[in-house]
Structure formats: structure tokens, C-alpha cells
Amino acid sequence: MRFTFRQLEYFVAAGEAGSIRGAAEAIAISQPSISAAIAHLERELGLQLFVRHHAQGLSLTPAGRRLLHEARLLLDRAEGLHAVAAEVSEQLRGRLALGCFVTLAPMILPELMQGFAELVPGAEIALFEAHQERLVTALRRVDLDLALTYDLQLPEDLVFAPLAELPPHILLAADHPLATRPELSLADLAAERLVLLDLPLSRDYFLSLFLREGLTPQIAQRSAQQEVVRGLVANGFGYSIANVRPRAGAALDGRPLVRLPLAGSHPPLRLGLARAGSLQPSRLATAFAEHCRAAITDSGIPGMDMP
Amino acid sequence: MRFTFRQLEYFVAAGEAGSIRGAAEAIAISQPSISAAIAHLERELGLQLFVRHHAQGLSLTPAGRRLLHEARLLLDRAEGLHAVAAEVSEQLRGRLALGCFVTLAPMILPELMQGFAELVPGAEIALFEAHQERLVTALRRVDLDLALTYDLQLPEDLVFAPLAELPPHILLAADHPLATRPELSLADLAAERLVLLDLPLSRDYFLSLFLREGLTPQIAQRSAQQEVVRGLVANGFGYSIANVRPRAGAALDGRPLVRLPLAGSHPPLRLGLARAGSLQPSRLATAFAEHCRAAITDSGIPGMDMP
DNA sequence: TTCCAGGGTCGGTTTTTCCGATCCAGATTG
DNA sequence: CAATCTGGATCGGAAAAACCGACCCTGGAA
Incomplete structure (x- = not known):
């Protein structure tokens, strides 16, 4: 670009004032500066913007009128950039890129997003459900504003x-x-056989529970899908371990399931919100985080049974 | 505007390159300059455009992605200003503001514009028919590119x-x-009575013809409309003087008219193209002038009888 | 004819931009 | 784990640009 916003502004001011002198007063800039800006634009665009009338100001040429219009549009759009920036950083609107740990999503998200949509009608949430490794990658690449997940290996x-x-x-x-x-x-x-939810980092968590007690589970089956695991368990392939507490008392095929507390002292999974430390959260992200804080506590989690 | 095109360009380059260093190489600018431009934009817009990864370049924040898009649009539009300028000054397209002396218009313009429209399909002509005084004013204010008129008091x-x-x-x-x-x-x-075409400067031309010979015409009627003058003459109100040579041999009411040469030596009206001397003509105006030169000669004028 | 209005031009000053050099922290490698 | 590499941030000085006051010039008005 071989001209500047300032030159365009001076050009528009002169076009509106009908004289360089008038424009100079109107925008509190010296007359030579405006004269130079217009001269620069005329040289750069290779056309005559004004006809100079001695002692009588300026007239826009037909070309000048056209360019004046374009210049105004351009300046408006530039102003719009400020507006977009304000909207993105200050307004409670726009798009929130939200990650969610894959097994949590079907229980938590529907209710959580429903509540948030009522709280902040202008928000649009772009979902990304994945296992921990992918969430971490996406968070670091700042493809996500927030991720609702466990503190597994963060x-x-x-x-x-x-x-x-x-x-x-x-x-x-x-x-x-x-x-x-x-x-x-x-x-x-x-003596029982384990059906393991087989996702990159959560897998290690489950196995570590056994290791801490010096035990080795007998793994009958593995699946990366929680619903497959539940289905296998319901159909007698063994038991499984899970931290989520779905309300549904049956697998997807209708066969009933039972959830029992694991006796003894075991490290729980901590559910929370992760974000890139180097990314200052948007207003929208902050609002969503607050909504999560209100909706998700130890005594109640959307879509899950009480402990 | 508290940012510049250059800063936007550097921002876009960095966004596309994924690193400041890469952008610096791509656009042959030092790395500190780009770093400073981005920092300036972030301060000015009040939001974070990139997350900096140590030794691994940049990631656009969600807000940054949005702004990058806007910045690109803005730069494109700025580039478009160059394009518009080129179109206006170089292309044979766009709008030509054409003035025409009011009595000439109905004879000359239809054929002349028809021919020009075939010659230059991309042209649009904005017509302004008026008497000489108004044409002069409009030409000086550069509301018109060209005016097809007489050299009366120019x-x-x-x-x-x-x-x-x-x-x-x-x-x-x-x-x-x-x-x-x-x-x-x-x-x-x-001894006859004159029906005078009463337009500001042409009026004086007609009367001067008599004055040069020491005569004073007997003015029976005046009208600012050529067709009214012709109608009055056809209905016996007297004779009239005119320089145009309409092919029609009758007034609008159908009554026949006769046109006779004026004997003796009298200053003719010179028909030609006027323009503001301080306005460099556009390509389009030049093309139209050439078309006029080809179409309008002493031996033939569109819409008029031969001498 | 003089005066005035308004744009252009000229020097000097201030502000901005730019670059090379350097610093720094995390990533990579041996 | 240390050495090295990578890439962004910062600093200081140089170059460029923007800006202004003063002045010039020309056409219109008085």
C-alpha cells in the first residue's frame, strides 16, 4: 500500500470541506500537511482528485468523487476493525471454541450448553470432543478457548x-x-476380567489404580468408546472402571448396569476447565467459566448421578 | 485511525507465515519491525492476536483469526482503491458527465450517443442539458467532464x-x-417581426448580428424553448434566427417551416467541445472527444441538415 | 490597483519506522 | 544434563516521514 489511512482521511476532509484550508481547520491539521497528502494520493493513484480554483478552494473531479466514496468506505471498514475488536474482546457475543473430554461430553454438555445459551443468547459454541492428548494439542495451538476435561497429565x-x-x-x-x-x-x-476404556491418558490412570495396590488386572477387552465398554460389561464380558456417573442404568442395547463405589482410598479424577496459560481469556470464555463454576460442583454435575 | 496499512500487512503476513521470523523473510522486512507492528496492533485493538510459543513461532488466538480475516478484507479493499483509480483513469469504462447546449441536444445527442455506445460498450453517459451560462458554471465546478456547445463567451x-x-x-x-x-x-x-430564442448568452449573439449592421429587430415574442419559437414562427408570429439546422421541416404542431440562408457575412457559431482547462481529461472523455471529431464536421453533423 | 483568499513550496523540527545487535526462554540434540 | 538452536522481545541509533510556520504565487473582489 503506497498510501496511508491518514492521507485518506485528509482527502475525505478536503472533499467534504471543499477546500484544503477549511479541512485544515476542521481537523486541526496544518494546511501544507493536507495539501501534501492530497498530492501524494494523486501521484500514487495516478489521477486528479481535485481541480484547484485560485482563491476559491477545490472542486472534486468526477474521478475524485468516485474515489472519495471509495475512501470513505475504506475508512469505515477500518473503523469497523476497532468495532470487531471491541466485540470480540468485550462483548458477550461471538464464537467460543470449546473442547470437551470425549466421555464427559454426552452427559455434561447438553445441560451445560442449554443453561449457557439462556444466560448469554449471543454466544455460539463450537464443540470439539476428543481424548486428552488431542485436547492438549488443540489448547496449545489455541484452537480452543477452553476445554472441559480432567487434569490428567496437563x-x-x-x-x-x-x-x-x-x-x-x-x-x-x-x-x-x-x-x-x-x-x-x-x-x-x-479374579474378574476388566473391560478397559482405552483412551491415551485415561487408560494409564485406570491402570495406575491397580499398580498402586500391587495388582494387575486381567484385561478382557478394550475399546475407545465408552458406550462400547458399557455394552460389553452389560453383556457379561467383565467389569469396568469409570469416573463418570451416567444416570442411565443400562447400556445402549437396554441391558441393565450397576455402578458401585470403589472401596478404599484412590486418587479421584478432577474435572475442570483447562486453557492455554498464555492466552488471555475473552469475556465470553470468562462468562462460560463462571457458568461452569456455578453448574458443576462436587455435589452436582449436569447429566450425572449424585455420588 | 490509530494503526496503519503497514501494520495490518505485517500482521497478515505473520498470520499466514505462522511466525514472525517467517513473515520477515517472506516480505523482506526485519523481524523487529513485524514484532513491533503486531505489538502495536494488539495494544491498539486491546486484544491478543497471537500466542507466542517459545522457539516455535505463533498461533493465532480465536480473536486473532477473526481479526486476520477482517484485516485481509480491509487490505483487499485498499488494493481495490488502486483498481478503481486505474479503471477511472485508464479504462474505457465508467461514467462520463456530458453537458450539451440545450438546443443542440435533441438533434445531435441521439445519433452521437448511439455511435459512442457501440464504440465503447462499457461507458455510461450522464447527460446535462442547459444553456451556456449553466454549462460554464458546471464545467468550472467540474460537475461535467465535457460539454458539447458553442464557443459563446467561454x-x-x-x-x-x-x-x-x-x-x-x-x-x-x-x-x-x-x-x-x-x-x-x-x-x-x-419590417418583419422577430421571434427570439431567449437564452442568456445566445440571445446576445442573435442581437449582435443586427447591431453589427446598425439594425434593431422588432421583437414580437421571446421564448427560452426552441420548439416554442418554431411553433410561433410556423403560426405566423414572425421570423426567427437559428444556427442549428433541424431536419424536421415543420413545427411540433405539424405546420411547415422553411429555413433560408442568411445573406451576407456574419460570424458563425462554432460548435465544439468545452472542458475545464485545469481538469486532465479521462480516457473516456478523450475517447468521446475523438468520437465527436469523427462524427461532427462542417460537412455533416448528426441529426442536422447539410448546410 | 490594491487587497484578500487559498493552494503550493521550502526549511527545520518532531515523530515514526526501520534495522542490526543483543537478550531471553523454551525446544532439541548429543 | 549440557550445549545448541530457534524464534520472539528489546534497545539504540539511523533513516524516513509527517508536520508546521513562513513565505510565494495567482486569480477574484473591492
């Missing part, structure tokens, strides 16, 4: 705001012999 | 390119006693 450059703790539970088919117990320990399950 | 700051000479003729009703003469002198008409 690197230090991500900021994590915890919301609730989810202790591990045991999942059994309703007709499993152990299903009548009030709770179960890992030792109780040593 | 001030020096207008440039006049003559095309054809129009000597004065006498207009009579076909049944007028003098209508059978091969030509008439002003002295022949001393």
Missing part, C-alpha cells in the same frame, strides 16, 4: 481450574454375582 | 475544441411571403 503451560472431583466407580452387569455388594475393592475384582 | 479557464461552424439561418413559416426567396439579408427582414 502440561504446565496450560492453566487448569478444578470444578469437581470424580472418584472411580465399578461398573457391572446387573446380573453379575458381585452386583449386590454395597461396594467393591480392587482386590474383590482380582 | 471564459479562458475553459478549453474549447471546435468541431464545426454553424452560420445563422432565417426561419420562416412555409406560407410566409418571403419564404420563396433563395436567401434573405437582415435588411430584408427589417
